[in-house]
Amino acid sequence: MKVLVTGGAGFIGSHIVDKLVQADLQVYILDNLSTGSFSNINPGAAFLKKDIRDEGLKELLARERFDYVIHQAAQTMVANSLADPYYDCDVNIRGLVNLLEASRLSAVKRIIFASSAAIYGDTDVLPIAEDCGKQPSSFYGESKLTGERYLELYYKNFGLEYVALRYANVYGERQGDSGEGGVISIFLRKLLAGQGLTVYGDGSQTRDYIYVKDVAAANYQALFAGTANRSYNISTQKETSVNDLIELLSQLAGLQPAVIHDAPRDNDIRRSVLANQAAANGLNWQPAYTLPAGLSLMLRELGHQTM
Incomplete structure (x- = not known):
């Protein structure tokens, strides 16, 4: 099984890569190292320095023919999304769509998407279940919610399977x-x-607060889950x-x-x-x-x- 992990040199992504390498999967990391670190890269994975917004992403995925994509690359700061909404949108929405297009054109079987508790906003209903109302209070939360909607439409229109994981505070x-x-x-x-x-x-x-190795395990499970094409909270x-x-x-x-x-x-x-x-x-x-x-x-x- 050949798996691409975007943002695989970052905090959460590198732990996911470790889990996949340990499971003897063929793992590739795609990261532009803007926030990730070369020191996080597992030597058992192949490294590709590239941005998810690059036009060459389609050619890369067409050449490598990945079975699965785990998408962790993102702008993750709430404060930064408010200070620069354009950049947040560019990375989290345009970058995702670029990856989705490359994935469907290269016959990727399933994409695992890092979503966030930020999509819910402030609510009096606790604990928050997946069907709770969505009232994001930041552009970051809105970009993640929009990303989930793109995933739904790519599945409905093109058959690209997905699992969205709404992380609590990792x-x-x-x-x-x-x-x-x-x-x-x-x-x-x-x-x-x-x-x-x-x-x-x-x-x-x-x-x-959810420990990062539990998040890595959830991403691994999402590769094989029979109940796909929906969103899950990943929390304690x-x-x-x-x-x-x-x-x-x-x-x-x-x-x-x-x-x-x-x-x-x-x-x-x-x-x-x-x-x-x-x-x-x-x-x-x-x-x-x-x-x-x-x-x-x-x-x-x-x-x-x-x-």
């Missing part, structure tokens, strides 16, 4: 400081450096506040940081936790890592002894 090794899950990376780095932690608002806002279905996160990190690291409160951020979702029963049924997937277990692994990678 964290883990190799993560930078971007995205919602990036708060964990920021807090860990500052905690271990003896610096204070900045909390926007009162710290009661919540997120559903557990709600954690910023205050609780700081307390847990402090306990695991054996350190007590100073906490600095700042004004709440614009467009910040107050509470977010995603239901995951559909993925359990449709993908035969469940998260294997608790938040303390995932954080302990991150601390271990950083060379810090956990309690």
Whole structure:
């Protein structure tokens, strides 16, 4: 089986590549290295430096004849999407359509798409199920929702199978400081450096933190799922506040940081936790890592002894 992973040198994409290589699949990485890192590239995968918006993408896929595509390449920052909506649209929508055209013309069997909890926006209905109303509060969330609609239409019109995975807040090794899950990376780095932690608002806002290896496992399962052509939440279905996160990190690291409160951020979702029963049924997937277990692994990678 020949699989192309776009964004495979990035945080989540590189973990997906590791999972596929471990499963003895023939893996290719496509990444322009704008945010990905060459150091993340698994030596068991072939690397192609290319942008998903390149016109030459059709020729590449026609030549290589991939069986499956896992699409992780994206503009992922909510704040950046608000500062530069054009760029967000260019990468997340035009880039996706370019990839979809190349995939259908080269007879790709199925595309796995990285969607996001950002498509839901703020809602009082928790945990959020897949059929909940969609009210994205950022252009990033809107671009991901639009991407899902393109996938639906490519399946209906051309028969290109898809699975869209709506990630909760992903964290883990190799993560930078971007995205919602990036708060964990920021807090860990500052905690271990003896610096204070900045909390926007009162710290009661919540997120559903999912470990990156669980996300990689969900992408692997989506390749073979019989229940395709729909969207799935990939989450723990557990709600954690910023205050609780700081307390847990402090306990695991054996350190007590100073906490600095700042004004709440614009467009910040107050509470977010995603239901995951559909993925359990449709993908035969469940998260294997608790938040303390995932954080302990991150601390271990950083060379810090956990309690």
